Amino acid sequence: MNYSHRKVSNVGAVAPDRALWAMGGLWALCLALLLHGPSSAQDWQHNNRNLSLHASRTAQRYSEQDTQLLTADGVLDSEAGHPTGWGAQGRWQGELDALGALPLWLQAGAERSSGQTDYNGYLQNGTTLTPYRAKTGNIWQSQSLRVGLPLTADNWPQWQFIPYADWTHQRWQRNLVQYRETYTERRQSLGLLVQWQPAWPDMTGLHEEGRKPWLIELGHQRSVSQRGSVSAPTLDFAATQPLSPTQQTELRLRYAISPRWHLQLQAQSQRTSTTASAVVDGLQSPPSQTRQSQLALGLGWTY
Helix, strand or coil: CCCCCCCCCCCCCCCCCHHHHHHHHHHHHHHHHHCCCCCCHHHHHHHCCEEEEEEEEEEEEEEEECCCCCCCCCEEEEEEECCEEEEEEEEEEEEEHHHCCEEEEEEEEEEEEEEEEEEEEEEEECCEEEEEEEEEEEEEEEEEEEEECCEEECCEEEEEEEEEEEEEEEEEEEECCCCEEEEEEEEEEEEEEEEECCCCCCCCCCCCCCCCCEEEEEEEEEEEEEEEEEEEHHHCEEECCCECCCEEEEEEEEEECCCCEEEEEEEEEEEEEECCCCCECCECCCCEEEEEEEEEEEEEEEC
């Protein structure tokens, strides 16, 4: 962020586009193919009733674009780092008898990570830029809730497909040398989670009949509505800044070390971007891009 010409508090909703229609079509296809015959519903309920904790490490890449042709490469600020953190997650799958035994899948999660990134940019005074390098302290916090419709089929008992809706609130605090700024985002997303329970070897020696300790999950979601804000109290700055749709992909490998406990390894990729904010008292937040790649290792308990 530039020292004297840059800050943001934004609330901008992006209208659904063709990707939303494509996601809706995918949901409809899953429903048409799989809703008949949920023969393995009890097994999948067991797989999706758990609580877990995990530790994470994230590769953070952030950049701000120059819209005033003040720099040679068009970049006002680039930052990179590897913050660490932790997270907690809870899942439940079952049926709602009040709605005719409608299958339902729920997931709630919270994340927190912190660490330094290497700031490579400029101090700005009007149109004058002075090259500047420093360390930026960062704190990320997020909470999310997902509600999905679990779908299985008689002929594919080892697979479950879960189209879902996601609500996420995220807060990012950047502690620069000169000031502190805080970005917040609220997103509503549509996604699809695919679960596969392969008949791979059991490495624990339990050898219980019918035991399948492995579970693989692949998911992707795209925000269809997003609102964001940023504030810099020291500069007395707050403005609105439209956000582009956020794309998030995740891959999870889970292994049950006992009937109640499991280990899990998860990789997640997320990318988002913003456009420039309005100018408020001579200050503005420029367009930005954020890319995060996270690796997490956790322990879960089935209830």
